[in-house]
Amino acid sequence: MSHFTPVSALFGGLLIGLAASLLLWLNGRIAGVSGVVGGLLARHAGEWPWRLLFLLGLVLGALGYSLFNPNPNPTPARATFPVPLLLLAGLLTGYGTSLANGCTSGHGVCGLARLSWRSLAATATFLIVAMATTYLVRHVLGITT
Amino acid sequence: MSEQTSWRLAAASLLSGTVFGGGLALAQITAPRKVLDFLDVSGAWDPSLLFVLGAAVLFSGANFHWILRRAAPLLDTRFHLPLGTRIDSPLLAGSALFGVGWGLAGYCPGPAIASLGFGNPEALWLLPAMVLGMALQRVQSRRRTSVSNTPCDA
Numbered sequence: 001m002s003h004f005t006p007v008s009a010l011f012g013g014l015l016i017g018l019a020a021s022l023l024l025w026l027n028g029r030i031a032g033v034s035g036v037v038g039g040l041l042a043r044h045a046g047e048w049p050w051r052l053l054f055l056l057g058l059v060l061g062a063l064g065y066s067l068f069n070p071n072p073n074p075t076p077a078r079a080t081f082p083v084p085l086l087l088l089a090g091l092l093t094g095y096g097t098s099l100a101n102g103c104t105s106g107h108g109v110c111g112l113a114r115l116s117w118r119s120l121a122a123t124a125t126f127l128i129v130a131m132a133t134t135y136l137v138r139h140v141l142g143i144t145t
Numbered sequence: 146m147s148e149q150t151s152w153r154l155a156a157a158s159l160l161s162g163t164v165f166g167g168g169l170a171l172a173q174i175t176a177p178r179k180v181l182d183f184l185d186v187s188g189a190w191d192p193s194l195l196f197v198l199g200a201a202v203l204f205s206g207a208n209f210h211w212i213l214r215r216a217a218p219l220l221d222t223r224f225h226l227p228l229g230t231r232i233d234s235p236l237l238a239g240s241a242l243f244g245v246g247w248g249l250a251g252y253c254p255g256p257a258i259a260s261l262g263f264g265n266p267e268a269l270w271l272l273p274a275m276v277l278g279m280a281l282q283r284v285q286s287r288r289r290t291s292v293s294n295t296p297c298d299a
Contacts, residue, residue, distance in 0.1 A: 005173065009193040012172025013200025019165035020201070021208035026157035028218030029225050031165060033255035038279050046151055050158040055258055057162020062262030064163070065170035078178065083270050085249055090257075090271040092246030094278025097254060099286075100239025101229065104253040105165075107240070108198060113206035114213075114226075121232045126244035133248025134184035 020110050023054070032106020033058070034097035082143070096126075153220045166259040172197040175260040177251025177267070184248055 020031040027050060036051045097103040100122050102111060107126075111119020137143050173179045174197060183194035217223050229236075247253050252260075252271055260268045 004191055005193050006196050009172050009196035010200045012168045012170075012174070013197040014204050015164055015168025015171060016197070016201040017204030017208070019161045019163075019168060020205040021212065022164065023158065023161040024205075024209060024218065024224070025212045025215075026161070026219050027154050027225075028221045028223060029158075030227065031161060033253075033258065034279070037254065037258075037276065038283070041276070041280055041283055049151055049155040053155045054158040054162035054165075057159045057164075058166035058169070058255060058259040059262045060159075061163040061166020061168070062170040062175055062259035063166075064262075065167045066263055078267070081177075081250070081267060086267055086270040087274045089246040089250035089252065090274025091278040091281075092242045092249070093252070093254060093257075093271075094275035094280075095282045096239045096242030096244070096246060096278075098239070098279040098282035100236050100243060101227065103243060103255070104198075104247075105255050106227075109201045109205060110209075111227075112202045113209045115206070116227075116230070118230055118232055118236060122236055122240040125237050125240035126247060129241045129244025130248035131184050131186055133245045134181050134251075135187055137249060138181070138185055139187065 016105075016109060017113075020105070020113065024110075030106060030110045032102050032110055034094075034103040035101065035106050038098055085143075100126075150220065157220055165255065166262065168201075169256050169259045170262070174253075174256045175263065175265070180247075180251040180253075180256075184251070 023029050023031040029050070031054075033055075036054050040048055040051050093103070097106075100107070102119065102122060104123075104126070107116075107119040107122040112123060169175050172193075174194065179191065180194065182188065182191040212218075213224065243253075250267070250271060252268070254275060257268050257271050257275065261272075
């Protein structure tokens with residue numbers, strides 16, 4: 001069970017907000033991760049360098065954090081989470097975010113920051129459905145890894 | 146777009162992505178258990194992620210307000226903003242499907258990619274499946290419309 005960590009949560013959130021602000025201010029783009037990935041599948045000429053480097057940055061940022069922090073992942077990795085569930089979750093996440101044109105970052109952060117009703121509807125929907133799904137997985141199916 | 150502009154955009158993206166990835170790691174959204182403990186409101190609820198989302202939205206919202214009053218971003222000739230405003234069934238169905246995926250395993254796209262920085266083995270299963278899901282949806286919508294409409298980024 002993880003513990004409430006309000007301070008790192010607030011500062012982490014500020015960094016995410018800063019990153020989204022930088023991308024809009026400098027490049028005029030929305031920092032929506034599913035949109036950035038999806039755009040790579042579309043292969044617009046000249047659009048892939050910034051997308052690829054943004055995604056590389058995500059990895060480097062997490063790597064950098066883990067190098068400077070002795071305990072980067074206080075909630076340790078799950079040893080036995082079922083692989084079929086990971087695959088199903090990945091498929092649904094990819095298909096769903098592509099259909100809805102956004103995920104937690106595009107709709108949940110940037111969309112709400114732009115006061116978009118569309119993004120508010122998306123965010124409310126995936127939050128409520130995710131909560132119901134987690135309830136089902138943990139308390140009905142009894143999968144708690 | 147000139148070569149130099151493209152290079153500048155890419156450098157700025159690397160900066161933004163790195164800050165984003167650091168934020169995700171610091172906020173521990175890269176830890177699926179932490180995410181599921183937030184989504185599991187009936188358990189020993191961990192509200193941390195509400196603070197993450199709240200801080201991110203308020204801070205970027207305050208910044209977006211002045212950024213979008215500019216005529217153009219610093220390194221490009223115009224803003225590239227999503228044009229859609231309709232709350233339609235693809236939006237809601239897609240978000241619901243994503244919600245199921247998120248609630249199943251505890252990963253949304255950004256943290257799943259960032260967690261590669263920790264060498265997270267779960268991401269090696271989840272991410273290829275996610276890209277496959279995106280490709281499937283694109284193929285399907287291309288077939289349905291035949292007109293190639295470019296989806297927006299949010």
